[in-house]
Amino acid sequence: MELFQTADPQSITNESKAFEWMQEVMAQTLIAMERFKKADQPGAFRYSLSGDIPQGHWGLGNTCFAVKIYKMLGSLNSLDIESAAQFILSFQDKQGAIFDPEIRRRSRLTRFLRVAKHLDLRHRSYAPTQRAETRQAYAALINLNKIPTHCFWDMPLTVKEVEKYIERLPWQEPWGAASHFSHLIFFLRYNEHFFGIFQNEASKLIEFAFEKLEALQQEDGSWYASDVSIPLSQKVNSAMKIMLAYETDGGRDFDKREALIDLCLSAVNEGHACNHFNVVCVLSSCSRKTSYRREDIRRYFLDRLEKFKGHYYPASGGFSFLPGKANTHYYAAKITHGIAEPDLHGTHLFLWGIVLIAEFFGFRNKLQLQFPIT
Numbered sequence: 001m002e003l004f005q006t007a008d009p010q011s012i013t014n015e016s017k018a019f020e021w022m023q024e025v026m027a028q029t030l031i032a033m034e035r036f037k038k039a040d041q042p043g044a045f046r047y048s049l050s051g052d053i054p055q056g057h058w059g060l061g062n063t064c065f066a067v068k069i070y071k072m073l074g075s076l077n078s079l080d081i082e083s084a085a086q087f088i089l090s091f092q093d094k095q096g097a098i099f100d101p102e103i104r105r106r107s108r109l110t111r112f113l114r115v116a117k118h119l120d121l122r123h124r125s126y127a128p129t130q131r132a133e134t135r136q137a138y139a140a141l142i143n144l145n146k147i148p149t150h151c152f153w154d155m156p157l158t159v160k161e162v163e164k165y166i167e168r169l170p171w172q173e174p175w176g177a178a179s180h181f182s183h184l185i186f187f188l189r190y191n192e193h194f195f196g197i198f199q200n201e202a203s204k205l206i207e208f209a210f211e212k213l214e215a216l217q218q219e220d221g222s223w224y225a226s227d228v229s230i231p232l233s234q235k236v237n238s239a240m241k242i243m244l245a246y247e248t249d250g251g252r253d254f255d256k257r258e259a260l261i262d263l264c265l266s267a268v269n270e271g272h273a274c275n276h277f278n279v280v281c282v283l284s285s286c287s288r289k290t291s292y293r294r295e296d297i298r299r300y301f302l303d304r305l306e307k308f309k310g311h312y313y314p315a316s317g318g319f320s321f322l323p324g325k326a327n328t329h330y331y332a333a334k335i336t337h338g339i340a341e342p343d344l345h346g347t348h349l350f351l352w353g354i355v356l357i358a359e360f361f362g363f364r365n366k367l368q369l370q371f372p373i374t
Helices: 015-036 060-072 081-089 101-106 108-118 127-143 159-168 174-195 202-214 232-248 257-265 273-287 294-311 344-361
Strands: none
Touching (some): 015 294, 060 344, 081 127, 101 127, 127 174, 159 174, 257 294, 273 344, 294 344
């Protein structure tokens, strides 16, 4: 039990303490990654150290998280790159989708329950999750300097299709809608890059998509439907997905940075790794081109690192997605018993948050941490 204890008497009160803790996290996480590897499946990883439920050929997302962890640590040489790439590509179908059939199978009941709850047959479809998995797999392959073997075709190809795609997204639930907007930008850019799709029209389609997005940005800086009440955490989480879309398109500028900073500094955003990471991601993106409330962001990031420690396992290395235990569900599929131990999902997100905070404090390069392609 001591191996998985989350405790640390040292408080992170300044940048020096933050630097020291980040050094420890990096070293321990790299050690932990060896324990996540599956000895009998080259390129495959466990989701959690000991509590996984599925058996056999599964774990596409696990390997994608592992690739980005090694990338951020600057340690891709510690990974069998060819085996990891082949494992990811083993999940690709002829239509270019890269998804985990075991996750689809295990999420089936939840999807049907959502249909009953919302009286909406769209919740039955696995297509949105399949799109998200494919984007994640593409990103992992790019980090490995590999490319998919088939183009992913299940995306808009014309201005009219892009417009319909954006308008049909559920902006009343903006975290999910913004996520799929980000997928749109990602695939427009990388399908062109890898396969020459759109005959150099991708930039025009991307420009049109961002023009459509402008109408959804509200006065607080986030993107969502204006005719419903949106929880603060959803506003922050939606903004994070839009930040990724902007980053995918080369870090283009966006409006209302200061309003978004105010929004994030008023948010608690705790409970699980996504909430913790998302607020850091938005503040990081917004602070790159403005000095607005920089000292407040500095204090917020120091406090956020202290909160990160509630998910950290100093003896084993790594982070858990949930406070005090591994995540139990992934894309609505139950995959672990939720034991008090780290998991790759949490480790990936908290480490990414550390990369962004290290960049803000000015010592990312000294730590040799790298930004992942995601």
